[in-house]
Amino acid sequence: MDPRYSAQDVVRCALCRDAVAPMYCNVCHTHLCGDCVAKHFSDKSKVHNVVPLEQFLSTLNYPKCPTHPTKQCELHCEQCDIPICISCISSGKHIGHKQLEIFADFESKKEVLRRDLQELEKSIFPKYQESVAIIKTQKTDQHKHSQKLTAELHKQGEILRREINIIIQRKQSEIDEMNAQHLAAIEKQEDETNKALHEIIQVIQDLKSLLDTSDVGLVSKYRSRIAEFRKLPHKLKISLPNFLPQKINREELLKQFGSLSRLSIETEEQGYTVPSPGAESSPPARPLLDVPCLVTDIPTTGYDRLYHVSCPSDEEIWTSGDNEIMKLYNLKGELLKSVQTKSGNNPKDIAVTRSGGLVYIDYLDRSINLVSGTQIQTLITLKGWRPLGLCSTSTGDLLVTMDSADGKQTKVVRYSGSTEKQSIQWDDQGNPLYSSSIYNKYLSENRNLDICVADCDARAVVVVSAAGKLRFRYTGPPSTPRESFCPFGITTDSQANILTSDQYNHRIHIIDQDGLFLRLIHNCGLQWPFGLCVDSLDNLFVAENNTGKVKKLQYYK
Numbered sequence: 001m002d003p004r005y006s007a008q009d010v011v012r013c014a015l016c017r018d019a020v021a022p023m024y025c026n027v028c029h030t031h032l033c034g035d036c037v038a039k040h041f042s043d044k045s046k047v048h049n050v051v052p053l054e055q056f057l058s059t060l061n062y063p064k065c066p067t068h069p070t071k072q073c074e075l076h077c078e079q080c081d082i083p084i085c086i087s088c089i090s091s092g093k094h095i096g097h098k099q100l101e102i103f104a105d106f107e108s109k110k111e112v113l114r115r116d117l118q119e120l121e122k123s124i125f126p127k128y129q130e131s132v133a134i135i136k137t138q139k140t141d142q143h144k145h146s147q148k149l150t151a152e153l154h155k156q157g158e159i160l161r162r163e164i165n166i167i168i169q170r171k172q173s174e175i176d177e178m179n180a181q182h183l184a185a186i187e188k189q190e191d192e193t194n195k196a197l198h199e200i201i202q203v204i205q206d207l208k209s210l211l212d213t214s215d216v217g218l219v220s221k222y223r224s225r226i227a228e229f230r231k232l233p234h235k236l237k238i239s240l241p242n243f244l245p246q247k248i249n250r251e252e253l254l255k256q257f258g259s260l261s262r263l264s265i266e267t268e269e270q271g272y273t274v275p276s277p278g279a280e281s282s283p284p285a286r287p288l289l290d291v292p293c294l295v296t297d298i299p300t301t302g303y304d305r306l307y308h309v310s311c312p313s314d315e316e317i318w319t320s321g322d323n324e325i326m327k328l329y330n331l332k333g334e335l336l337k338s339v340q341t342k343s344g345n346n347p348k349d350i351a352v353t354r355s356g357g358l359v360y361i362d363y364l365d366r367s368i369n370l371v372s373g374t375q376i377q378t379l380i381t382l383k384g385w386r387p388l389g390l391c392s393t394s395t396g397d398l399l400v401t402m403d404s405a406d407g408k409q410t411k412v413v414r415y416s417g418s419t420e421k422q423s424i425q426w427d428d429q430g431n432p433l434y435s436s437s438i439y440n441k442y443l444s445e446n447r448n449l450d451i452c453v454a455d456c457d458a459r460a461v462v463v464v465s466a467a468g469k470l471r472f473r474y475t476g477p478p479s480t481p482r483e484s485f486c487p488f489g490i491t492t493d494s495q496a497n498i499l500t501s502d503q504y505n506h507r508i509h510i511i512d513q514d515g516l517f518l519r520l521i522h523n524c525g526l527q528w529p530f531g532l533c534v535d536s537l538d539n540l541f542v543a544e545n546n547t548g549k550v551k552k553l554q555y556y557k
Contacts, residue, residue, distance in 0.1 A: 024056040076105035193233045249478045292555035294524045298333045308531040309543040312352045320347045342376045353392045361387040380418050389442035403437035410434035424468035447496040454487035472515035489532035501529040
């Protein structure tokens with residue numbers, strides 16, 4: 001029997017769900033038994049076309065078997081989800097697999113298509129139309145809000161300009177008043193001097209007349225005024241006023257001007273929120289402690305000078321210093337693991353990857369290396385440049401600061417594995433972003449993907465965007481002379497705040513992601529703080545250069 005017709009024995013009526021269905025409606029795509037045909041025609045909403053099932057099946061186009069081109073696929077393999085022919089079964093490739101008559105699979109797939117079409121038309125498509133309408137409204141609201149923000153910004157600017165104009169007018173009034181006083185004093189002296197000058201001219205004329213006269217009486221009346229005229233008019237001693245402009249502190253001016261709250265973008269899906277692509281959701285704001293506190297001291301041994309600390313977890317820290325050994329400690333100070341560098345050179349910097357692996361820089365052989373178990377793999381070897389500092393990013397890339405062989409150029413390079421993806425060296429005007437190297441330049445990636453470099457040579461923390469555009473340079477709080485600021489270690493926390501160690505002043509600076517000074521950590525008995533890292537709870541670990549201790553500090557409430 002033609003397998004197309006065998007389906008009559010298994011296809012049931014779509015209405016009564018019981019009897020075999022020898023009929024088929026081409027309009028409704030419905031199987032019908034003889035008893036239900038009349039009932040189906042009673043639905044006058046459509047012009048039905050009911051035909052024998054054999055007639056409908058004869059119109060179907062059965063697929064050719066790709067493996068056996070002369071055969072039609074009469075069955076469908078459920079496990080492989082492909083049409084198969086009799087020869088496919090004979091080949092033994094589908095032994096143990098469940099097989100359906102292909103028409104039954106066809107009908108099943110058609111049912112899926114009908115359900116999908118119904119859901120798309122009645123549910124999904126209207127919701128997308130609603131979403132498009134909402135997006136249009138959001139765009140309009142966004143534009144209006146942006147205009148409102150701009151208007152408020154300019155309004156504040158006008159207020160500031162008015163205040164500045166009032167100050168200028170007040171100072172101008174003071175200048176005008178002092179000018180009037182100065183001019184009055186000069187004119188008074190001028191009047192007195194001119195009066196004396198006229199008298200001297202008159203006396204000179206009188207003396208000439210007396211010298212020419214023979215009148216004894218007139219000559220005898222002469223009284224000399226030479227002593228009077230020898231006393232020249234008093235010379236004015238004037239201290240001219242000067243204007244001493246105060247240096248405008250941009251950070252303080254920004255604080256007085258006002259601040260913008262952060263933009264938060266979230267996509268809502270079935271009652272829960274998902275961060276926007278490429279961004280992490282912002283954690284709740286946490287207030288800083290007025291006085292940070294020391295949680296514990298973790299002594300390390302074997303280092304005359306301790307430089308670096310990095311957290312693979314909240315319970316462990318990697319350390320490195322002035323020898324070739326990198327050490328893993330728990331928070332009790334117990335040594336868990338020691339690793340010697342591949343070359344025997346001291347590591348220039350260390351970092352922990354997202355997967356918990358340890359990477360380190362070998363400055364002398366110009367390599368970046370990954371410690372995996374007991375094996376050390378060299379990931380990158382530089383040519384013409386020397387690595388200075390590194391960090392692992394949120395995407396698993398490595399950021400490396402490096403200087404040229406002559407020490408006159410410095411740049412930051414992003415690597416994906418061993419492939420260079422990005423080089424950051426110059427600002428938009430073609431000026432170097434980073435100073436030539438005497439000291440190491442350590443770096444950290446912030447939550448907003450900014451790249452923060454502690455440039456001690458420049459007495460600044462240099463922050464650029466992920467695209468490498470300069471955002472700001474932090475040169476210390478307003479009250480601190482720039483010359484005394486020398487940042488070494490640097491890290492960032494969950495609030496996108498930046499922490500940098502000011503080793504020579506025995507303190508740590510906390511600034512926000514826009515470069516505004518927030519707080520100093522200058523107690524806790526800090527001595528020569530160098531390397532920094534934070535754990536997932538924003539506890540700060542500080543490597544003290546001269547004591548060999550790692551101090552765990554709490555600086556949030």
